[in-house]
Amino acid sequence: MLRLSGLYRYPLKSAMAEPLREAQLDALGVAGDRRWMVVDAASGRFLTQRLLPQMTQLQARWQGAEQLRLSAPGMADLLVAVPGEQAELRGVTIWRDSLRVPDAGEAAARWLSQVLGRDCRLVQVSEARARQVDTAYAEVGDKVAFADGFPLLLIGQGSLDDLSRRVGRPLEMLRFRPNLVVEGAAPYAEDDWKRIRVGTLEFRVAKGCSRCIMTTLDPQTGERSADREPLTTLRGYRQREGEVYFGQNLIACGSGELALGMPVEVLE
Structure with missing residues (x-):
């Protein structure tokens, strides 16, 4: 069974993550995020x-x-x-x-x-x-605060586990700064999701998240990986059209509450 295993917000863009046990969703994503x-x-x-x-x-x-x-x-x-x-x-x-x-x-x-x-x-x-989300991937009226492009980011725990195995050391999820982490799915299963439900809330999967040099920073110390991992490994198998993808951007279909442990259902 798929379930919500991680829930984060980032009140200040590019500052530390705040782990949450539950969160409200509003028109801009997790309430108070970025x-x-x-x-x-x-x-x-x-x-x-x-x-x-x-x-x-x-x-x-x-x-x-x-x-x-x-x-x-x-x-x-x-x-x-x-x-x-x-x-x-x-x-x-x-x-x-x-x-x-x-x-x-x-x-x-x-x-x-x-x-x-x-x-x-x-x-x-x-x-x-707030800003309008790119209408190539969203509807008119979908808004985002100061996140790069979309109100929510989801990553599968299985995807991170697979990447860690390929890199050869455990990687911190917070290198990738997700809002939602889902466990129980095969690695990169989220690539094929179009609509999901978490608890009673539905989400549209807008597009994959392209990754940058920030993923090479240790989220605890700020030190950059000398081997430029995990970006180097990701380029070997997650690159297309010059961009490296890991995780999926989401748009919520309404507001409500999320909590750790909630079931996740793939609707489409």
Whole structure:
């Protein structure tokens, strides 16, 4: 039987994962997931572990619905309020999308600039300001917060186990930053899924997730694999048209609750 064995959110894009036992889903995916983002102060372009591996050491945790707690080694924690209606709007760029979103203020900017060693700002997005998901794979009205392209990412535990065997050492699931992990399926079975149900919630499988250099970072230490694994191995058998794929992007067909252990059913 297939079941939900892992459930994660990432309150701040490219910061530490937050393991969950249960979660609410809203119009943008897991409630509170990737609603905050660090951007370059001058250009507004999004910043991630691809450029700043030290972001692996940055923790962000929601404190209720109106505050975020930021933590990093050697720094006092900082509480940041969700920007109000009067907050300054900042133009930001994430991949090909440009949007205007509220800036979280000077204290957060100073704190993050000290941690990351460059001038940056913290921004936040609400459902009203969220981006349209690529309509080549989604319907008009499907929205995403600050995730790269889709509101949810699913990975089969069997796929990671197979990849670990090929690489020759255990790999951490969090290298791949999924929201949902499903166990009980054959390796890469999720490649062929089109619709699934988890508990009572249905999801459309939009497309495979193309992978980048971030997968070579140890999620605990931020150190990059000297052998560029697991990307090197993935290129050997999971590459097509110049992209390497691992995991599947999902879009939820409504809102509701998820919890670890829920059954997963392949509908199509």
